[in-house]
Each structure stands twice: as structure tokens, then as C-alpha cells.
Amino acid sequence: MLTVLYRGPLASCDYDCPYCPFAKRRDTPEQLRADRSALARFMSWAAAREEELSVLFTPWGEGLVRSWYREALVELSLMPHVRRAAIQTNLSGRTEWTARADLTKLALWTTFHPGQVTHERFLAKSRALAERGVRHSVGVVGLPEHLDAARRLRRELPSPVYLWVNAAEGHTYTDEEADRWTELDPLFPYSRHPHRTRGLPCRTGHDVVSVAGDGTVTRCHFIKTPLGNLYDGTFHPTPKPSACPNTSCDCHIGYVHFEPLRLYDVFTDGLLERIPILP
Numbered sequence: 001m002l003t004v005l006y007r008g009p010l011a012s013c014d015y016d017c018p019y020c021p022f023a024k025r026r027d028t029p030e031q032l033r034a035d036r037s038a039l040a041r042f043m044s045w046a047a048a049r050e051e052e053l054s055v056l057f058t059p060w061g062e063g064l065v066r067s068w069y070r071e072a073l074v075e076l077s078l079m080p081h082v083r084r085a086a087i088q089t090n091l092s093g094r095t096e097w098t099a100r101a102d103l104t105k106l107a108l109w110t111t112f113h114p115g116q117v118t119h120e121r122f123l124a125k126s127r128a129l130a131e132r133g134v135r136h137s138v139g140v141v142g143l144p145e146h147l148d149a150a151r152r153l154r155r156e157l158p159s160p161v162y163l164w165v166n167a168a169e170g171h172t173y174t175d176e177e178a179d180r181w182t183e184l185d186p187l188f189p190y191s192r193h194p195h196r197t198r199g200l201p202c203r204t205g206h207d208v209v210s211v212a213g214d215g216t217v218t219r220c221h222f223i224k225t226p227l228g229n230l231y232d233g234t235f236h237p238t239p240k241p242s243a244c245p246n247t248s249c250d251c252h253i254g255y256v257h258f259e260p261l262r263l264y265d266v267f268t269d270g271l272l273e274r275i276p277i278l279p
Contacts, residue, residue: 001052001083001207002237003272005221005253006042008213010035011060014092015116017141027061036068038213043072045215045230047079056109056272057087058221058253064093077102086272091125092117098134107273108136114149123156130158137274139164142181142188143171154184162275166252167191186278187266194250195258201241203257203264209237220254222246 012027013020027035046053055076063069064087074097076085086107098106108129112122129136138157140150142165154163165185167173173181173192181188204210205219205227215231218224223246228235241259249255256263256271266276 001054003054003056003208004046005056005058005208005210006039007058007060007210007221008035008038008042010063010066013061013090014065015062015090015113017113017116032066035213036066039068039072041215041231042211042213043075046076046082050081053079053082054084054272055082055086056084059088062090062092063087064089064091070094070097073106074101077105084269084272090116091122095125095129095132095134098129098132103133103135106134107270107275108134109139109273110136111139111141112149112153114140114146119149119152119156123153126157126161130161135270135273135275137162137164137270139166139274141166141168142173142191143168144177147180150181150184162270164188164252164274165191167193167250169250187276190255190261190263191250191252194248195255195261196247197244197249197255197258198247199243201259202244203241203259204244204254206238206241208257209235220257222249222251222254 009031010027011025046055057063057069069087073085073087076082082105084107085105086109088109090113091110126136126138138153138161140146150165157163163184165181165188178188178192210218210221211230215229217227217230217235219227249258255261256267264271268277270276
């Protein structure tokens, strides 16, 4: 099975989080049309594929406020050869569309951003998804000013919903601070420090790849060397996991595929939506 992390040119977001590493811009109508066209091309490729496929949309901006991402997730979930159709989202958009999807395949990786949305509004969205049977995780960025909000969210979220915590970029945690976040997310220690990866095997480029809007394939979002193009037949996955050329990896979407961490055994079927199986 091939897993694709798809990131088209969309960069506009309805939030403006100061800690967000993603690009910020207001997409013009022409840029939105280009993103929609690029996604349509990817969907044609996905529909024509015969082998098993999983897709995680990782847009720079917020995808679910755009109708073409909602429709793409529904369509992917209904394709017989697709195992999972997922997206990273701030959950600001409508969620009623999920009723048309195959909920055994659809999943959402959602993030709560204090200061951008009220606790009550976000919690209501998560509860509604849980009531409909939509698989989703909820996460926060582990900034000190977010701790109380994260604790409250964990108390009030439906119990099956997993709460993950990302270490804040550039922030150093004392052991005491890290322990507070680990109480909320037992897997926070994986996010706390970068993982030394150079020369060690990673599944990226083998059975998981990143794809840009024009079809350019790279092994992951953090290694820009092209491996070919999805649409012209020049991309061929490596026959087995290969050595990472980067010194380190500090982002979950990258290190989850790093073989020495064995996180595939932890996340199993919840890999793309960040839902682990914990004791």
C-alpha cells in the first residue's frame, strides 16, 4: 500500500496563529482555481490507481473551508481501494458533509488553537463528530499559556478522543514542564526533542511519499530532492526503507515514519489521523 501526503498550493487560512510555521497569505481567485485544478488532477490519479492507497491532506492553509477538499475526502472514502482518507484541519468549517463519507475510512487530524476559537465552539464540533462516529484526534501546541486550556479540553472531550500535544517550535522544556504535558499526552516525549535520523532507515520514499500540486514526489515534506513525478511515470518507490539524509527530524508527520522509533506499532490503523493504540 502507498500512503500519500498531498500538499497543493493552497496557503490561505482563516486563522492567524502566531506560532504557526506554515505560510500565510490570502489566496487570489486564480490561486484558488489552481489549487482546485491540482486537486482534481490528483483525484483522477487516485481513482485510476488499482493498488491500495491512503491519503493524508496536509495543506499549508485550511482545506475544509474549501468545498473541493470536502468533496475529495468523501470521494476517496468511497473508493474501494482506498484504506484511509484524512486531513489536518483546525475544524473551523462545517462538518455535516461527513455524513456522505464512508466513516470506516474517513478520519480527521484536528488542532485546537486557543485565541483563535472559543473552547465551547471547538468542543461542540468534536462532540458532534464523535456522535456521528467520525474518527478524529484533537491536538494542541504545547505552549505554557495553552496548558490550562488543554487540561480543560481533555476533561471535557469525549473519552475515546485522543488528545495529542506538539512541542512548540523553538521552546525548551524543563523536565517538570514536560511531565505536565506528558500527563495529557503519553507520547509527548517523542515530540519534545528532535530525533537524530541521518543514516538510519525511514519508510518515506518507500511506502509513504509527499506529493505537491504539480505531481512532484519527494520522500517527505522535509527533504526536497525530487523522486520523480506522480503523473508522468518517473516516480518509483524504493524497494525498502532507506537511510534518512537529514541530521534530525522534529515533526510528527516526519518522525512517525522513522523506523527505529517503531511508531507504526503504536499507531497501527490510526497512523494518518494520529490516533495511537495505548495500553
